[in-house]
Amino acid sequence: ATMSRVTLSTLHRPFTGTYRLQLHAGFTFDDARATVPYLAGLGVSHLYLAPVLTAVAGSAHGYDVLDHTTINPELGGRPALERLAETCHRHDLGIVVDIVPNHMALVSQQWRNAPLWEVLRDGRESAHAHWFDVDWNHLGGRFGLPILGGSLAGELAAGSLQLDVGRPDEGRAAGQPVLRYYDHVLPLSPEGPSQGDLADVLAAQHWLLASHTEAAQVLNYRRFFEVDQLVAIRVELADVFDASHALLLELHHAGIIDGFRVDHPDGLADPEGYLQRLADNCRPGTPIWVEKILEGTERLPDWACAGTTGYDAAAALDTALVGPAGVDAVTAAWVATGGEPSLEASVEASKRQVLDQLLQPELNRLHRAAIAALPDQSPDQVRQALTELLVDLHVYRAYVQPGRPVQNELVAPLNEALEGVRRHRPDLTVTASALVEILLRPESAPGDQDAAADLCVRFQQTTGPVMAKGIEDTTFYRWHRLTALNEVGFDPISGEQPGVDDLHSWATHQAERWPLGMTGLSTHDTKRSEDVRARLIALAGDADAWTRLSELAAAAARRLDVDAPTAHLVWQTLAGVGRISPERLDAYLTKALRESKQHTSWLAPDDDYEQRVLALGREILAGGELGDAIARAVRDNRSPIRTITLAQKLVQLTLPGVPDTYQGACQLNLTLVDPDNRSDVDFAAHQARLARLDAGGAIESLDDEVILVTARTLRLRRERPELFATD
Numbered sequence: 212a213t214m215s216r217v218t219l220s221t222l223h224r225p226f227t228g229t230y231r232l233q234l235h236a237g238f239t240f241d242d243a244r245a246t247v248p249y250l251a252g253l254g255v256s257h258l259y260l261a262p263v264l265t266a267v268a269g270s271a272h273g274y275d276v277l278d279h280t281t282i283n284p285e286l287g288g289r290p291a292l293e294r295l296a297e298t299c300h301r302h303d304l305g306i307v308v309d310i311v312p313n314h315m316a317l318v319s320q321q322w323r324n325a326p327l328w329e330v331l332r333d334g335r336e337s338a339h340a341h342w343f344d345v346d347w348n349h350l351g352g353r354f355g356l357p358i359l360g361g362s363l364a365g366e367l368a369a370g371s372l373q374l375d376v377g378r379p380d381e382g383r384a385a386g387q388p389v390l391r392y393y394d395h396v397l398p399l400s401p402e403g404p405s406q407g408d409l410a411d412v413l414a415a416q417h418w419l420l421a422s423h424t425e426a427a428q429v430l431n432y433r434r435f436f437e438v439d440q441l442v443a444i445r446v447e448l449a450d451v452f453d454a455s456h457a458l459l460l461e462l463h464h465a466g467i468i469d470g471f472r473v474d475h476p477d478g479l480a481d482p483e484g485y486l487q488r489l490a491d492n493c494r495p496g497t498p499i500w501v502e503k504i505l506e507g508t509e510r511l512p513d514w515a516c517a518g519t520t521g522y523d524a525a526a527a528l529d530t531a532l533v534g535p536a537g538v539d540a541v542t543a544a545w546v547a548t549g550g551e552p553s554l555e556a557s558v559e560a561s562k563r564q565v566l567d568q569l570l571q572p573e574l575n576r577l578h579r580a581a582i583a584a585l586p587d588q589s590p591d592q593v594r595q596a597l598t599e600l601l602v603d604l605h606v607y608r609a610y611v612q613p614g615r616p617v618q619n620e621l622v623a624p625l626n627e628a629l630e631g632v633r634r635h636r637p638d639l640t641v642t643a644s645a646l647v648e649i650l651l652r653p654e655s656a657p658g659d660q661d662a663a664a665d666l667c668v669r670f671q672q673t674t675g676p677v678m679a680k681g682i683e684d685t686t687f688y689r690w691h692r693l694t695a696l697n698e699v700g701f702d703p704i705s706g707e708q709p710g711v712d713d714l715h716s717w718a719t720h721q722a723e724r725w726p727l728g729m730t731g732l733s734t735h736d737t738k739r740s741e742d743v744r745a746r747l748i749a750l751a752g753d754a755d756a757w758t759r760l761s762e763l764a765a766a767a768a769r770r771l772d773v774d775a776p777t778a779h780l781v782w783q784t785l786a787g788v789g790r791i792s793p794e795r796l797d798a799y800l801t802k803a804l805r806e807s808k809q810h811t812s813w814l815a816p817d818d819d820y821e822q823r824v825l826a827l828g829r830e831i832l833a834g835g836e837l838g839d840a841i842a843r844a845v846r847d848n849r850s851p852i853r854t855i856t857l858a859q860k861l862v863q864l865t866l867p868g869v870p871d872t873y874q875g876a877c878q879l880n881l882t883l884v885d886p887d888n889r890s891d892v893d894f895a896a897h898q899a900r901l902a903r904l905d906a907g908g909a910i911e912s913l914d915d916e917v918i919l920v921t922a923r924t925l926r927l928r929r930e931r932p933e934l935f936a937t938d
Contacts, residue, residue: 224305224469226498226727227928227935228864229259229871233735233889234283235271240291244298249898251302252905253877254925257469258299259307261735263292264458267316267323271889272735273309274474275316275441277323279455296467305469307500310459312452312485313478314435317442319394322377322384327442330354332398334417342451344433344443346576353419355429357439358395362422366392367410372420374399374406392420427571433669435478436676437569443672447480452488460492470498472520477503477607477675480668483514484612490515498869500729504678504700506606510720511728512621518721518728521871522700525732525741527717528862529695530702532748532855533709540754542707544761545692550776554704557690562602562681564808569680573673574598580669583662584649588642596632596643597670603631607675613653613664622651687738688807691780695747695787698738706751722867722937730866732859733873733880735889740873740882742917743787745859749851750786756844760786763837771827774810778827785831786841788881796828799883853913857920864924867937872925878918 230250232243243258250258262273265281273283282289296306315324322328326339331354334340335347345354359366366372373391377384381396388399390413403415413420421429426439435441446452462468471489476482482501489499498517505511505523551557566574577597582590605628610621625647632643649656649663650670656663687697696703705713721728732741739747751757760782768778780803785791804811804821811817831838845852856879864870875882875892878900882888901918910916928935 224256225932226869227256227932228925229257229307230255231259231871231873233874234261234286236285240287240295244295246894247298247302249894251304253922254929256929257305257307262309262311267318274311276311277316280458307470307472308468309472309474311474312446313475314441314443318440320396322382322396328383328398331418342444344445346431349431350419353417355431356418357421357423357426357429359420359422363420430572436680446485472500474502476501478672481612487515498727504607509606518725521729521731524730524866526701527714529744530705531711531714533706534752535709537752537754537757538707540758541693541751544758548775548779554690557686558682559602561685562677565680565685566598570676577670580662580666583659584656584666585645586658592642596639596646599632599636599639600628601677603628604674607678608671611651611667613667617651684806685808688803689809691776693751694783695744699736718867726867726937728868729871730863730868731871732863733876735885738884740880740888741859742856742880745856746852747783747787749848749855750844752851753848760840763840767827767837771823773823773827777824781828788883793829795887797825799887800824800828857916860917860920877921879914
């Protein structure tokens with residue numbers, strides 16, 4: 212049975228409210244353990260932990276898993292996790308853990324990833340070769356590694372590639388013949404030569420070295436988005452699932468872990484099958500939440516889960532809080548900057564850019580499969596049609612499994628994308644139609660059936676990265692009408708026609724179908740914390756102030772030779788975040804500018820341009836006419852800011868579902884995108900604030916009001932869960 216049919220009373224510890232903690236070497240299980248008395252007093256029912264399996268040394272997030280068989284020693288290992296669980300249980304709290312099923316780390320010192328090391332050493336005949344999603348038919352059965360700074364010939368000539376033997380401290384590489392390239396350590400094939408002419412030795416390996424500039428042609432493993440250092444694994448295979456989940460499931464059945472959050476399920480070959488297998492291996496009634504990003508009116512498929520992690524709740528709620536009075540002024544101010552007026556056009560341009568610049572390896576793999584499945588079609592037209600379909604698909608993926616009946620509602624977006632291609636590229640209609648036929652029914656392919664099935668699955672695994680990189684990590688950093696709505700899972704256009712209808716519709720569906728779905732406002736992935744968004748939504752209701760600030764920003768931009776659309780982002784950033792150090796502001800603006808990929812980028816940074824924008828930010832921060840105007844607008848709108856901040860928090864905590872509080876967001880939390888929103892929290896100060904207020908202390912600030920609303924509502928949910936039941 213799916214989790215939507217499970218009621219609170221069937222769970223060992225009712226899930227009435229979670230609290231997300233980011234774990235890393237500087238905030239371990241024992242540090243989390245110290246927060247338990249405070250969080251229990253706050254009223255949550257469960258701690259919600261970032262990934263706990265062994266990750267890359269120094270990882271700030273834990274999503275770069277290296278070893279599924281051990282708990283991260285940097286966090287304290289299994290003993291510390293068990294101590295945390297014991298303390299939680301003494302305070303009647305449970306634990307939810309984040310699972311990373313889609314990928315593992317592929318980093319220097321490759322011996323740290325045992326299955327990958329074996330595959331690099333033994334090639335496609337390795338016992339673990341099926342673990343990794345590699346197109347073995349490409350590169351003649353070799354594993355492409357575009358890790359070189361220059362060409363292979365150039366690196367050979369420079370002497371930077373060295374044959375060696377693994378050192379005693381290098382784990383499974385110890386005593387084995389290896390190749391060294393700076394920090395990289397690669398295994399040499401047992402059957403190949405390990406000495407002699409270096410070029411001959413390299414030619415005999417199961418991996419192929421190339422320059423990073425050749426990644427589009429050489430990279431033949433599926434990645435997480437465009438990150439070369441995260442290699443996809445195939446948890447759709449039973450033995451891979453079992454091996455990668457055994458420890459977490461053991462801890463679950465031992466009572467240490469009560470529920471799971473699944474990272475990026477749309478990256479999996481078969482999300483529905485994965486979730487069903489996970490649910491079947493859990494105790495009955497165990498909630499499993501999925502990080503699923505829903506677009507527009509899209510609803511979560513009928514999966515064996517408790518619901519989403521809450522992006523959809525935040526989108527519905529924040530859009531409902533936008534006031535209609537300032538809509539025209541907000542739109543006019545954006546148009547006046549000369550920025551792209553159409554969000555749709557910006558999204559299209561951004562998706563094309565990321566396909567061209569970042570996701571060429573993925574497009575190349577699809578192209579290889581497609582021309583094998585459609586041998587009668589022009590290869591050039593096939594590539595163009597694939598590109599157009601990827602650009603026109605406006606959800607993270609459709610859901611098709613080769614050999615299974617097609618569910619019309621889950622493939623409707625794919626048919627809509629085909630209609631889009633027919634409208635704007637009629638010359639590709641025949642080829643695009645043939646592609647969609649294969650994507651829906653790969654068994655109908657006139658060519659290679661295996662290639663058709665591979666195309667069907669890999670296309671669905673590619674649409675998510677195109678959406679995420681094109682929209683979240685590009686458009687949302689260049690289209691700045693009202694940046695409060697430039698958020699994961701949001702539709703910024705919805706702010707042009709605000710209202711509560713979508714919120715009511717969403718809440719009704721949540722109550723009927725996903726009563727245990729999470730409701731969230733801030734996460735480790737949000738572009739702006741909930742309270743930054745609240746300030747901007749409130750200011751957007753003051754048409755005169757918004758217009759004045761926009762005009763002053765445009766004037767400052769002209770003086771400092773900064774483009775007006777970017778200046779529009781800068782002033783909104785400072786109006787939203789309030790007091791911020793120059794270092795935090797510089798780091799945020801640098802990331803935002805490079806993610807926009809217009810005037811500078813991670814691939815080709817333009818230091819002169821970036822410094823002009825940073826100078827604008829620092830000038831505003833120091834005061835002056837624009838800085839003073841922002842401060843005055845915030846003061847004048849103190850009451851609307853307070854109202855929206857508290858209303859947003861209270862409604863989130865009382866919506867149908869399980870409210871999640873991101874670390875630090877139990878009181879006023881003004882942070883920007885990661886890593887800013889992953890910084891340490893002063894839990895002792897939070898605990899002291901709550902204790903003072905519980906003892907009858909006076910309410911002195913909005914911080915006090917937010918923590919009181921949070922604590923009183925969470926406590927009521929925990930003590931009287933029947934008041935919030937939806938059945």
